[in-house]
Amino acid sequence: MKAFKLENEPKIESGFKTPEHYFENFSEKLMHKLPENEPKVISLFQKNKKTFIMVAAVLIIALLIPVFYTSTVNVNSKEIDTATLENYLSYQSNINQYDLINGLEADEINNINTTIALEDATIEDILVSNGNLEHLIIE
Structure with a gap:
């Protein structure tokens, strides 16, 4: 078997190279490529605000019905059987x-x-x- 020495053998060059002055002008080129006006953001709650309020009201009423029922039953039945x-x-x-x-x-x-x-x-x-x-x- 032949002896293998890293320092003496010819080195293989990488297939990837960066263009000259690429990192020096990178941030300027990136800022020019970005759009100057930002897109308008539409909130889901703003679009369906009425629907959201109605659903919240129904849930609150559904959760409070047992509370009101028990309080009225206790008020009406103060007399002992x-x-x-x-x-x-x-x-x-x-x-x-x-x-x-x-x-x-x-x-x-x-x-x-x-x-x-x-x-x-x-x-x-x-x-x-x-x-x-x-x-x-x-x-």
């Missing part, structure tokens, strides 16, 4: 019947008092079917 109140007092609170009676006024107690006409047969059926007679006697 009687069944809900009875269930709460029966199962959730530690209030017994004597506490409730002490909280009532005399005219309210008179409105509650009603005459219940029970026949003897009905009372006997209740006493027979209810095995917890001691609890009824204590109350």
